[in-house]
Amino acid sequence: MNESDLPRFSDIDIPRLPQRLASLLDDSRARVAALLAGPPPYGWDNLMSPLEAIDDRLEKFWSPVSHLNGVMNSDELRAAYESCLPLITAYQSEMGQNRPLFEAVQSLADSAGFADLDNARQQAVRHMLRDFRLSGVALEEQERQRFAAIEQRLSELATTFSNNVLDATDGWEKYVEDGAGLAGIPDTALQNFRQQAEAQGRSGYRLTLQIPAYLPVMQYADDRALRRELYEAYSTRASDQGPQAGRWDNGALMVEILQLREEMASLLGFANYAELSLEPKMAESPAQVLDFLTNLVSAAKAQGEGDVAQVRQFAREQGCDTLEAWDIPYYSEKLRERDYAINQEQLRPYFPASKVIDGLFAITGQLFGIRFEAKTDVDLWHPDAQCFRVLDGGEPIAICYMDLYARARKRGGAWMADYCGRRQTDGGVQLPVAFLTCNFSPPTKDRPALLTHDEVITLFHEFGHGLHHMLTEVDVLKVAGINGVAWDAVELPSQFLENWCWQRESIPLISGHYETGEPLPGELLDKMLAARNFQSAMQMLRQLEFALFDLRLHMQPAPGDAAQIQRLLDEVRAGVAVVEAPAFNRFQHSFGHIFAGGYAAGYYSYKWAEVLSADAFSLFEEEGVMSDRTGRKFQQAILARGGSEEALDLFVAFRGREPSQEALLRHSGIVDR
Ligand SMILES: [Zn+2]
Numbered sequence: 001m002n003e004s005d006l007p008r009f010s011d012i013d014i015p016r017l018p019q020r021l022a023s024l025l026d027d028s029r030a031r032v033a034a035l036l037a038g039p040p041p042y043g044w045d046n047l048m049s050p051l052e053a054i055d056d057r058l059e060k061f062w063s064p065v066s067h068l069n070g071v072m073n074s075d076e077l078r079a080a081y082e083s084c085l086p087l088i089t090a091y092q093s094e095m096g097q098n099r100p101l102f103e104a105v106q107s108l109a110d111s112a113g114f115a116d117l118d119n120a121r122q123q124a125v126r127h128m129l130r131d132f133r134l135s136g137v138a139l140e141e142q143e144r145q146r147f148a149a150i151e152q153r154l155s156e157l158a159t160t161f162s163n164n165v166l167d168a169t170d171g172w173e174k175y176v177e178d179g180a181g182l183a184g185i186p187d188t189a190l191q192n193f194r195q196q197a198e199a200q201g202r203s204g205y206r207l208t209l210q211i212p213a214y215l216p217v218m219q220y221a222d223d224r225a226l227r228r229e230l231y232e233a234y235s236t237r238a239s240d241q242g243p244q245a246g247r248w249d250n251g252a253l254m255v256e257i258l259q260l261r262e263e264m265a266s267l268l269g270f271a272n273y274a275e276l277s278l279e280p281k282m283a284e285s286p287a288q289v290l291d292f293l294t295n296l297v298s299a300a301k302a303q304g305e306g307d308v309a310q311v312r313q314f315a316r317e318q319g320c321d322t323l324e325a326w327d328i329p330y331y332s333e334k335l336r337e338r339d340y341a342i343n344q345e346q347l348r349p350y351f352p353a354s355k356v357i358d359g360l361f362a363i364t365g366q367l368f369g370i371r372f373e374a375k376t377d378v379d380l381w382h383p384d385a386q387c388f389r390v391l392d393g394g395e396p397i398a399i400c401y402m403d404l405y406a407r408a409r410k411r412g413g414a415w416m417a418d419y420c421g422r423r424q425t426d427g428g429v430q431l432p433v434a435f436l437t438c439n440f441s442p443p444t445k446d447r448p449a450l451l452t453h454d455e456v457i458t459l460f461h462e463f464g465h466g467l468h469h470m471l472t473e474v475d476v477l478k479v480a481g482i483n484g485v486a487w488d489a490v491e492l493p494s495q496f497l498e499n500w501c502w503q504r505e506s507i508p509l510i511s512g513h514y515e516t517g518e519p520l521p522g523e524l525l526d527k528m529l530a531a532r533n534f535q536s537a538m539q540m541l542r543q544l545e546f547a548l549f550d551l552r553l554h555m556q557p558a559p560g561d562a563a564q565i566q567r568l569l570d571e572v573r574a575g576v577a578v579v580e581a582p583a584f585n586r587f588q589h590s591f592g593h594i595f596a597g598g599y600a601a602g603y604y605s606y607k608w609a610e611v612l613s614a615d616a617f618s619l620f621e622e623e624g625v626m627s628d629r630t631g632r633k634f635q636q637a638i639l640a641r642g643g644s645e646e647a648l649d650l651f652v653a654f655r656g657r658e659p660s661q662e663a664l665l666r667h668s669g670i671v672d673r
Contacts, residue, residue, distance in 0.1 A: 005060075006399065007060070007063075009380065010379050012068065014077050014080050015080065017065060018084050020061075021061065021087055021088070022087055025058075025088075028057070028058060028091070029091075029094075031050070031054050032051070035051070036100050036101060036104060040107065041108075041111055041113075042104045042107055042108045043108060043111070044108075044117060047104055047105065047108060048105075048121070052477045053425070055478075056420060059419075059420055063417065064419065065077075065081065065084070067417060069081045070411045070415075071410050071411070071437055072382060072409065073409040073411070078163070082159060085155055086152060086155070089151055089155040090152060092135075092151070093135065093148035093151050096131060096134075096137065097132075097136055097137050097144050101132075102129075102132045105125060105128050106129060108125060109126070119644055119645060120475075120476040120642075123476075123484070123644050124477075124478040127280075127479065127643070134268065135147075136148075139267060139268075147267050150264050154257060154260055154261070157256060158257075158596040159596070160253060161238075161253050161592065161596040162411070162592055162596040164253075165238050165248075165589075165592055165596075166411060167248050168209075168237040168590070169208075171247070171248070172233045172237075172243065172244060173206055173207065173208050174207040174208075174230075175202060175204055175206055175207075176193075176205045176207060177205075181226065182205060182226075183223065184220045185217060185220045186220060188216075188345065188441060188444070189212070189217075189220075190205065191445075191447075192212060192213065192442070192444065193206055193213065195444060195445070196213070207230065209233060209234050209237065211412060211413075212406050212440065212442075214234055217230050218231065218326065218329040218330065219329045219344075220330070220333065220345075221330070224326070227326040227327070231326035232582075235584070236586050236589075237586075237590045238586075238589045238590050239586035239589035240586070241585075241586050250589040250595070251562035253595070254589070254595055255558075255561060258554075258558040258559055259559075261273040261276075262558040264276065272286070272555050272556070272557075273554040273555075274286040274551060277554060277601035278601065280486060281487050281488045281605075282486040282489050282608070282646075283604070286555050289551055289604050289608075290548075290551060292608065293547050293548050293551065293604055293607065296544055296607060296661075297575070299670055300541050300544070300668075301537075301578070303537035303670055304537035304538045304541040306537070307535045307578070308328075308538060308578045308579055311331050311332050311535075314331055314335045314338070315327060318334070324582065325581060328579060332534075336531055339531075339534070340527050340531035340534065342527040346524065347520070347524065347528060348450040349514055350511040350512065350513050350518075351451040351453065351455075351456050351511055352448045352449065352451070352512070353404060353443075353448065353449040355510065355512045355514075356510045357402075359509035360459065360460065360463055361388075362509050363500050363506050363509055364463070364497070366628055366631070367626070367628060367635075368467070368631050368639070369392065369393075369631075369632060370390055370392050370471070372390055372391070373388065373389050373391065374386070375387045381403075382403065382407075384403055384404065384405050384407075384442070385401060385402065385403045386403075387399065388400045388401075396431060397432075397471070398431050398469075398471070399433040400433075400434045400436060400466055400470060402437075402438075403436070403438070404436075404438045404440050404449070404459070405439070405441070405442035406441065407442070410437075413439060414462050415462065416434055416435065416466050416469070416482075418432065418435065418469055419434070419435060420432065420433050421469070421481050421482075422473075422474065422480040422481060423475055423476065423477040423480060424475040424476075429475055432469050432470050432480065434466040436459075436462045436463065436466050437462075438455070438458055438462060440455045440458075448514055450514060456510065460497045460498050460500060461495065461497065463497060464494035464496055464498070465482065465490070465494045467639055468482050468490075468492075468493040468494070468638075469481035469482045471635055472640055472642045473640040473641075474640070474641065474644045479642050479643040480642050480643075480644075482643075484642065484643025485642060485643040485647065486646075486647045487598065488604070488609060488647075490609065491606050491608075491609035491610065491613070492609045492616065492651075493639060494613075495609060495610050499613075499617045499625075499667075500625070502529065502532060503626075504529075505625050505626050506625065507519075507520055533668060533670075536668045537668070537669075537670055538579070540607075541578055542577075542579075543607060545572055545576045546593075547604040548572050548575075549568065549569050549572045550591075550594045550601060550602070550604070551601055551603070552568060553594075554600060555601075565588055566588070610664055611659050611660075611663075612659050614664040614667050615651075615655060615659045615660055615662075616634065616651070616654060616655060618662075619654070634654055637650055637653045638651070638654055
């Protein structure tokens with residue numbers, strides 16, 4: 001692609017966004033109408049290809065806006081974004097329910113020419129027909145309107161839900177004047193707190209609920225009351241409980257979201273929303289997923305109970321008789337230190353961000369035969385952001401942006417999104433462009449950014465998504481890269497790449513002391529590997545609790561109030577959790593994955609795909625973890641293919657058989673009994 005086509009963030013005219021979007025959408029409508037006015041028969045070139053160009057233009061207008069809204073939120077942008085959203089949603093509903101367009105695509109699928117299309121093009125047509133169906137194209141007029149109105153309202157609710165979580169997170173702060181009150185907390189975090197206070201023109205330390213501030217308090221602060229205070233503030237965000245009770249409460253929103261989803265499913269003839277959600281996924285039915293999750297609970301439960309009993313016993317020895325939720329990370333960290341003589345902070349100096357990125361490039365370079373180079377002639381949204389060109393045999397194949405550090409008005413968590421996908425155009429192939437966003441502890445005045453090993457894993461995870469998007473060889477936009485990949489297979493490449501954070505062969509490539517350059521010493525490496533599965537069963541149960549809560553929430557009749565949602569969560573916890581949550585805990589009120597992201601009745605996807613990723617990695621265990629031959633095979637069978645074929649077929653093509661759970665349980669150190 002012409003690299004001058006990359007987004008110009010500084011040129012985005014925020015106040016005029018809604019107006020510009022409206023005219024772009026009108027022009028798109030006119031183009032679709034003109035296509036349908038053309039003479040049949042419809043084929044790829046006179047229907048699908050021009051439709052793809054229309055979608056592509058729209059995506060390249062909207063994705064930078066959506067990206068900025070996530071990483072550089074401002075009142076002005078938020079207002080413009082919120083005025084734009086209904087326009088986008090209305091356009092999507094209209095296209096999804098456009099019967100003449102549906103009939104045109106159907107006629108293409110029924111035509112003799114369909115069989116002559118390649119796999120990717122056939123799959124794009126099939127996906128499009130399925131999406132028409134799931135958008136209510138077949139409904140009668142009145143129901144169609146209702147369906148579109150629901151989509152509109154759901155999109156508003158998702159944005160409000162997210163904004164509430166962001167505002168509740170940013171809306172809490174605590175100043176501590178005297179460092180003595182922060183005993184136990186590592187220097188990196190303290191420096192960060194001091195800088196935060198300085199930035200506000202204050203003395204002392206500023207504590208916030210952003211993850212790089214929250215975690216060190218939970219894991220290291222000796223002051224139990226302080227831990228409880230932060231735990232309560234964090235676990236009650238956007239709810240009716242805690243220090244900000246009632247402000248930004250997501251309770252009523254969650255109820256409305258669930259009711260609308262249920263109505264949507266019923267309009268399309270599904271028994272519940274979980275069935276609708278699973279329709280385009282790899283899993284066949286909610287019952288199958290329920291079984292899958294319940295089996296993993298059985299495999300992990302006893303060991304998870306053992307994990308907690310161990311922390312409880314250890315805490316008792318330290319004089320803490322009632323182990324509460326805000327004590328668990330603290331005593332767990334101490335227990336890890338006792339048993340493995342290691343903590344996350346000890347590792348941090350060995351993982352400066354720049355070294356980790358170089359190593360990440362070296363590892364993926366060797367495995368997949370690619371190369372990276374910094375690209376400096378680009379327009380960036382923040383001084384922290386970076387841009388890289390990906391090359392294969394000297395030829396550019398993709399562009400990747402990274403924005404790694406936490407800051408205010410940046411949405412928490414880590415994610416990968418795309419600016420555009422690979423596609424064939426009249427002027428050649430358009431290269432895929434990815435955005436990688438993380439929230440790591442930023443550099444301080446005296447030190448470069450130093451990552452914990454957990455943060456290194458997060459970076460590899462998101463980069464795995466990025467490679468899935470960037471190493472695609474499919475040139476049909478709808479099924480290129482991450483597009484069109486079944487949701488429950490999307491986490492395969494990301495979780496797969498995490499494995500290289502745990503290998504003796506690859507760790508020297510990503511580690512080097514920030515002062516001496518010395519790689520992670522053998523002794524520390526041994527300890528880190530030995531501690532890998534510390535509390536793994538407990539952690540797996542937590543993920544299973546979220547997944548079961550999400551699935552059952554979307555299988556049962558929609559709740560009448562937020563208390564009913566709480567009751568279901570309590571019920572799931574009673575069967576799964578090994579740690580009791582305090583009554584004020586309102587985790588679900590900030591569960592953006594399922595209320596504001598795409599994971600509704602899909603949170604199970606993480607575990608589902610982890611079976612695939614662990615099993616895929618087991619081939620590297622057999623053939624060498626740095627084997628470029630196996631790397632190329634993975635790239636060819638999975639990364640290159642995107643959504644152009646069924647996920648299970650791609651997996652089998654790589655592994656030579658259907659997936660097995662054995663590798664996941666083995667890697668997690670869980671002994672199935
Ligand atoms: Zn992911």
